[in-house]
Amino acid sequence: MAFIPHTEADVAAMLAAIGAQRIEDLFDEIPAELRIGALAGVPEALNEMEIGRLMSERARRDGLALSFLGAGAYEHHIPAAVWAIVTRGEFYSAYTPYQAEASQGTLQLIYEFQTMIARLTAMDVANASMYDGASATAEAALMAVRANRKSTSARILMPTTVHPHYRRVAATTTCNQGLRFEQLPYCAEEGITPAASLARFEGHDVTALVVQQPNFFGRLEDVDALTDWAHAHGILVIAVVNPTSLALLKPPGQWGARGADIAVGEGQPLGVPLSGGGPYFGFMTTRMEYVRQMPGRIVGRTLDAAGRGGFTLTLQAREQHIRRARATSNICTNQGLAVTAATIYLSLMGPLGLERTAAAAHGRARELTAALTRLPGVRTAFAGPFFHEAVLQLDRPAAPVLATLGSRGILGGLALTGYYPELGSALLVCATETKTSADIDRYRAALADALQQTARAA
């Protein structure tokens, strides 16, 4: 019996101790009409060899493609040591560290993680993580409503250069708590949020402004101007940032004169594999003055009964607390294994490794866009600097081109037609340090062929 150690002798002895005849008797409080016989709809058990074979077949069927996809999930080199350690039983099968004395490993790791993320974002304090970047953004909006005492409107300015899925998740998560999101249009030429789109909110009660850097298009927003404008009008700034990019780009704690108020983002680039979309983790940091408004778990250092240092979950009263006056969160988990991976990754990469990764990724992205835009019918959508991904526009529908590339084992990018129809046949393409010049050339050649083919088809 899979994973069940009991022998017949065990069962007999245990039933005798309980004073029951059969295991079925132990269910006698459950009304008979509710108890099912066999489970329909579940196949017979496989043994480990059989499931291994099935999974391997399915994996082979999916195969490995040469991917130039980004859009919120990024392929980076992950040192072998990271997951070798993460999958140690003592990390893998440990529980939430509620009994602190038996969980110092996990607690100290989270404390180190909090420190690294706070330093990376140049903010004061971090929590132990949220589910992903999108839910962290939603939680940041709720937190801004709690933290901004001077505002009662719960109005959040949300540029349309923020990841479309993040905007959707923010709406879904907060829709029953009275938040209102105002979508800010982007500048068609530059693909960033222009100061002009903010002007009409001057003099109005606005709670927070969200700024994603790099934005969904890979473009770099004018974070200083946006931050200073917001602060001048009593508006809190929520930064949504890519952690790898922070090795090279100005961190949110240094945006404008005072820095962002809350910084969140997707932590997946830090040692977490793409894995079909999850599990990832969202990070959240803030200033010390708002720490009590921050949701999620937080680890603190303290002393034990012998005066030695130790770690424990702290500020827990906020988690269970239901305050009806302001919006709340029900979150009670963090993304433990993913956070463990990120902490080990950051320790192995260090500041220089992360910087090199960011620079190499950016260099490859520039190389990619240069190579592809040399082809007739391919141009960059926006003028201005980008970081490791960019929007290209084709002179013909993108879907058939992508399909042709796909049949040759190349995932050319994300078609944006569904998200931004005004951009026409646009593709979001990404290259990280994992791509070589040969890979880029392979893409260029395949795209050249694909363009020829579709021209002929038309």
Add this chain to the structure above:
Amino acid sequence: MPVSEKVIFEYSQPGRGASDQWPHDPGAAALSDVPPSLRRVRPPELPEVSELEAVRHFTRLSQLNFSIDTHFYPLGSCTMKYNPRACNQYAMLPEFLARHPLAPESHGQGLLACLYELQEMLKAVSGMAGVALSPMAGAQGEFAGVAMIRAYHRSRADAGRNEIIVPEAAHGTNPATATMCGCVVREIPVGREGDVDIEALADAVGPNTAGIMLTNPSTLGVFERRIAEVARIVHDAGGLLYYDGANLNAILGKVRPGDMGFDVIHMNLHKTFSTPHGGGGPGAGAVGVGERLLPFMPIPVVGREGERYRWLAEEDLPHSIGRLSAFMGNTGVLLRAYIYMRLLGRDGMRRVGEFATLNANYLLKRLQQAGFDAAYPQRRASHEFIVTLKRQARELNVTAMDFAKRLLDYGFHAPTTYFPLLVPECLLIEPTETESREVLDAFVTALSLIQKEAEHEPGRVTSAPHTMPVRRLDDVRAARQLDLTWKPTAQP
């Protein structure tokens, strides 16, 4: 066990690093297009250590932990069963690990087949009409469930229904979720034998009732015997029933929530379906729905057309409550749950419920024989049960917390303490089906020894633990003097 381990920053030396992990230097020209005003001025202060130093540090940290792989972990409501290694190995096959969430479906039929079949198996064990896999934790699954209930009432122009009924013994996330969905919470009492007070429920329902949130077996470790009546009362009043699946392990393969009358459920895949707890996550809170709530399921959901699988999103489910995750939820966790369910198969599921219940009832009986007080002695244990130490607290001044800490010295992780709040000085004990009789007997022996100590040498218990890397920690100081990030000159 190592006694302690420095913080990683204390190993840092400028210039050290695992240089074979770094990409080659692209040169300064690589960044020439980024304006200086947007550049970082000083590098982030991350640790500068060698690869061996990092490996040794984190390995030593892991050795400071209790875990299922090393210790019996009878945490009530958490279902700390063995996490099969096969689940990890096959979920981490290179093709699955490398898959980008936005890669086309044509390149993901293998993965999608696994997820589709997982949906189908979860439907079968829960007795529900539809399953959505994207919620990334139990709490997110709860949120989806209550949001769907609200969406249902709104779609019937019944938006005034904003009250959620919750038993007083409910887990803290239940009322928090209700508030997060803009609802008002109405608590109803629980009777002396652990069942919900039916008369109080009948009084509490009305035209404002959106629904009720229940766990069954309840947080008190006993089966809600009058569940059929509860369902009838709530449905007759126009409300829906939400099932918190935290305790599904007790009835897996024996009873289906759908048959009990529940309209929407969430399942904790990291409990019942043995995906790793990982020191606090990641989990997955798949939701199941009855026919009425199918249109509102959170997207995306896996659909099948003939032999092809595809994602169903906004266009397919226009009345969906929306998206909860940037992509499709915790796919790697879902794969682990899939593999686990295939390893159990039809008969294996049933055995989970049976042996989880056998182990719990055996442990309860042995502890009663050893002189401990059950909170509901006249009831069968489900997969868990409550022992109350209020007598020891009153007579010996030794609390449940003290027993819990002393258990650590005996090599057992403590059970859940002080939940549910309804039972004073309680231990909520869930052995799970993967533990052997010898482990359960050893646990009884340890608790009996601690009881003796409490009677003759109480100081040993009240100042426990003694053999852990740290003694009892000052959590008042932790909250008053916040030290949340490491600073070079900080002294503990």
Add this chain to the structure above:
Amino acid sequence: MSNVPADLRYTRSHEWLRTLSDGTVEVGITDHAQHALGDMVFVEVPEAGRAVKAGQPCAVVESVKAASDVYAPLAGEITAGNGKLADAPETVNAQPYGEGWLMRLRPAPGALAAAELLSAADYQKLLDAEAG
């Protein structure tokens, strides 16, 4: 047995109220409440000048176990929040009726007379009923 001074008035939500000579009232949480919450780690008090309604949450007391709203016992305007509690929240535990006061407010006209307050004896009855 918790301390219930006879000269104060009380609310069902475990706040106490003292009338000061200048016509303002002083508000805090009772000995029962501080004991139930445990060691205070953080206290948030309202700012002077804020208008409050009866029953409106206007302060927070936080221990390691729970964070609890404190409700204004009557309508009025806050004249002071106890600034000392920011650095010494434990004062609420040690001296709940003295130095651990949370806020002072000037009642709105007629608010004091209209307020639903309990005498010490009635509050004690409430505590006895809750314990039983």
